Amino acid sequence: MATELPETMQGQFLENYNQPYQLRTVPLPKPSHPDDVLIKVDAASYCHTDYVLAQGQMPGFPKSFPHVGCHEFAGTVVSLSDRPSTEAACFNAGARVGVTGRAYHACRECFECQGSKDPIAEDEKGYSVHCTRAENNGISKDGGFAEYAVVDARQLAPIPDELSATETAPLMCAGITIYAALKRCQLQRGDRVAIMGAGGGLGHLGLQYATKMGFKVLGVDAADEPLKLAKSLETGAHIVDARSEKAAKIVQQIGAEDGKRDLEEKGVDAVIILPESQAAFDYGMTLLKSHRKCVIVSFPEAGFHISSRDIVFRDISIIGSLVGSNRMLREMLNFSAEHGVRAVAKSFPLSSLNGLVEDYHKGGGGKLVIDMALDK
Structure with a gap:
């Protein structure tokens, strides 16, 4: 009826x-x-x-x-x-x-x-x-x-x-956008991925998806409440406060953990950029190993400044992801x-x-x- x-x-x-x-x-x-x-x-x-x-x-x-x-x-x-x-x-x-x-x-x-x-x-x-x-x-x-x-x-x-x-x-x-962005990273189980803006609407879902997919996850944020939220999820991801921890230092820590000697092979295999901040973009690019992938989800009005050296000399691929x-x-x-x-x-x-x-x-x-x- x-x-x-x-x-x-x-x-x-x-x-x-x-x-x-x-x-x-x-x-x-x-x-x-x-x-x-x-x-x-x-x-x-x-x-x-x-x-x-x-x-x-x-x-x-x-x-x-x-x-x-x-x-x-x-x-x-x-x-x-x-x-x-x-x-x-x-x-x-x-x-x-x-x-x-x-x-x-x-x-x-x-x-x-x-x-x-x-x-x-x-x-x-x-x-x-x-x-x-x-x-x-x-x-x-x-x-x-x-x-x-x-x-x-x-x-x-x-x-x-x-x-x-x-x-x-x-x-x-939020769910389909970060899920698709993770798929675009083309990672294998055990690979490392960094999520910039990890405590936001997309980011905190990304922490959950990425860890459930079997990746080693680095969650980065720069505000107290989002960082608190990211840590509260207890996903096993390493949560970083970008205000107090330099990207270069994180790269060295990851390299030591992975037993890597050369700078080019230290860092993460992919980074997802969620904030509209140039500082977040630069931080994420610094985290990347050479020959790896940066996936951009955000679209600030002024865009992002992209270093040609990262693209040419480090062979970083930069792609966008919508849904x-x-x-x-x-x-x-x-x-x-x-x-x-x-x-x-x-x-x-x-x-x-x-x-x-x-x-x-x-x-x-x-x-x-x-x-x-x-x-x-």
Whole structure:
């Protein structure tokens, strides 16, 4: 028997840049495209990109105001369009799903959708998270800071029984992003990886994933609360305070532990850059062995200054990483369920989204999540 839906819903709307969110009642959205799925949002996680967007630092986005943010959320399938696609028909009412922001209504036809051969982001032919013609929930179109949302079935991943909605939501951006970045490092068990910004939303998940993958992990941060959080996880990672421990000294310590004599073979096999700080980038590059890989996830407005000597004389490869494919999203969720990877999170009701944002600016590390059940 079909569930009777309300005619309206509540959502938190950005009315303009640099403004607090406004709680408003609006008509319930309806699925109209074959790939559309209407979900009841159960949890919505706040990301640094939500802050960047609200500050007007992503030119052209959102496309219009008022706007509902959040591109990492989880919910329950409510209904499909009248003519569902094959992908949408796979989801029945009541199914619990995780939703990433990318890529709503991927075109099925462009170079990316036809298969760009990226082993990390490549999906089945006809869909790509890199489709330049696609919309993005929470960025170019409305997202998860509302009671209901229309999403693309091809964005969705079934939630394993072991995970709740509030546990799943942070994994839909932070989780898949750091998981994919670790995959791009192309490491073997026993290799060393450094995570710059280890106590942040992505970083503290990265510590858990990396150690569960069998890597030797160095977690680096430069703020008291994130460092405290990173140490509290007890992952076995070596946690470093960049304010008091020089990168060159860490390299020597690692070299001694590994029994290496030459400077070029001392250090870590890969480094992941999460902060937008040039100092964090420089620290991470110093940690790297020659011929190894630096994976950049952050995108500061001014970019990073990169030394040509590192690239030419040390043969360091520098690559970027955005998100993973839907296939990898599902892999990440199952990995998280199996190995007990969870975000350290603090929950707020939808009505207190502005309070969540205030908490975000305190820089405590971990993730902040809207739990829709708290408004009931």
